[in-house]
Amino acid sequence: MLNLFRSRNHWKKQPKDGVSRGLNHSSQPPRERRVFNRAGVLTESWYPLFRSRGLKKREVRSATLGSQRVAVFRTESGKLAAVDAFCAHMGADLGNGSVCGERLRCYFHRWEYDAGGGLQKVPCLEGKVPNARLNSYPVAEKFGHIWVYAGKEAPGPVPDPAGLPQAEGHLFGETTLFVHHHALMASAIDLQHFASVHALNLDFDYRVEGIGDDRDVWRVRGKIPRRGLRDLAARFLLGDTIEYHATFSGGNIVALEYGAGARLFGRGPELPKLCVLWAATPLENGISRAKIFLAHPRGTGVLGKIGRTLLSLLLLAWLKDDDVKAYPHMRFQVGTTVPGDESVLRLVQAIERQRISTWSYGDSALRNGSLGNSSSGCGKGISSSPEP
Numbered sequence: 372m373l374n375l376f377r378s379r380n381h382w383k384k385q386p387k388d389g390v391s392r393g394l395n396h397s398s399q400p401p402r403e404r405r406v407f408n409r410a411g412v413l414t415e416s417w418y419p420l421f422r423s424r425g426l427k428k429r430e431v432r433s434a435t436l437g438s439q440r441v442a443v444f445r446t447e448s449g450k451l452a453a454v455d456a457f458c459a460h461m462g463a464d465l466g467n468g469s470v471c472g473e474r475l476r477c478y479f480h481r482w483e484y485d486a487g488g489g490l491q492k493v494p495c496l497e498g499k500v501p502n503a504r505l506n507s508y509p510v511a512e513k514f515g516h517i518w519v520y521a522g523k524e525a526p527g528p529v530p531d532p533a534g535l536p537q538a539e540g541h542l543f544g545e546t547t548l549f550v551h552h553h554a555l556m557a558s559a560i561d562l563q564h565f566a567s568v569h570a571l572n573l574d575f576d577y578r579v580e581g582i583g584d585d586r587d588v589w590r591v592r593g594k595i596p597r598r599g600l601r602d603l604a605a606r607f608l609l610g611d612t613i614e615y616h617a618t619f620s621g622g623n624i625v626a627l628e629y630g631a632g633a634r635l636f637g638r639g640p641e642l643p644k645l646c647v648l649w650a651a652t653p654l655e656n657g658i659s660r661a662k663i664f665l666a667h668p669r670g671t672g673v674l675g676k677i678g679r680t681l682l683s684l685l686l687l688a689w690l691k692d693d694d695v696k697a698y699p700h701m702r703f704q705v706g707t708t709v710p711g712d713e714s715v716l717r718l719v720q721a722i723e724r725q726r727i728s729t730w731s732y733g734d735s736a737l738r739n740g741s742l743g744n745s746s747s748g749c750g751k752g753i754s755s756s757p758e759p
């Protein structure tokens with residue numbers, strides 16, 4: 372019993388820095404793919420940077436995302452803007468500057484930029500200013516966070532979960548993943564780990580529906596067995612089947628909707644759908660920070676929000692164990708596979724289709740400029756491994 376206790380908690384003693392990514396390269400060379408699980412590759416997508424309330428009117432902050440540092444500021448009128456962080460004059464970090472009216476002012480020599488990155492004022496010059504500007508980037512607010520798009524133009528807004536258009540939401544928690552965030556995304560549809568990690572011995576089936584260039588909805592359905600108290604309680608509450616949907620977007624966002632069409636006692640009134648949205652932001656060395664949002668339909672009242680939060684906590688307790696325990700000291704890859712890994716391999720293929728952002732960095736292929744045109748997503752110069 373004591374040994375069992377120890378082994379269940381041993382993961383807490385493992386290194387918390389992704390250090391194992393560089394190990395065993397000579398004896399177990401990792402399988403490199405174009406996008407999937409590549410530490411230096413950032414996909415064109417929306418990334419949550421910080422809480423909305425952490426950036427008030429007339430404030431500026433800068434943050435790093437991939438090889439890019441961006442300054443985000445809120446003007447006097449409340450307009451939100453994101454521009455390159457380094458001043459066009461001598462490269463000071465504009466996150467150390469200040470916001471004056473509708474402009475961002477550099478701390479160092481007080482050059483001023485508008486929300487589109489255009490240089491508007493150089494204090495030591497009268498009249499005409501140099502023809503210089505900063506790149507500006509799409510920025511949005513959703514679920515109480517400020518999101519920046521890793522590219523020039525966003526093809527759409529921060530994605531809503533497939534069944535929840537115009538969703539609202541709030542931060543439920545944050546966690547550091549000691550693997551690439553694609554490991555977390557794969558867990559959402561890794562049908563084999565439901566039995567091993569979550570003790571859910573369900574007979575799962577799935578189908579995938581594409582809903583756009585970079586979005587897929589996975590519908591996963593399983594029969595609840597009659598193997599113990601937990602299963603019986605679930606059957607009593609939900610009937611004999613359980614279904615959830617996973618919507619993947621941008622290579623870093625997955626929305627999980629539980630209880631699609633679920634009815635109390637299988638035939639009673641419809642139960643509220645729960646939606647947990649994970650959005651990961653890469654840190655360094657192949658580790659990521661994941662923010663977990665609880666999403667709900669627009670206009671859900673305070674009681675509804677509290678109810679959904681409580682139900683989500685119950686759901687997490689019911690799932691019993693946590694995937695993140697596998698991650699410390701792991702060098703994640705999809706290597707030798709068996710037929711039961713088919714769903715994970717399909718996800719790898721889907722992630723390989725993602726557009727690569729020029730904000731990527733980290734290996735010689737990228738540094739040599741062979742990344743290719745980010746909008747084409749062809750990743751010229753990076754070998755693309757066909758999946759089985």
Ligand code: FES
Nearest residue numbers: 458460461477480
């Ligand atoms: S470095 Fe920004 S104004 Fe000089």
Ligand SMILES: [Fe+2]
Nearest residue numbers: 558564568694
């Ligand atoms: Fe899991």
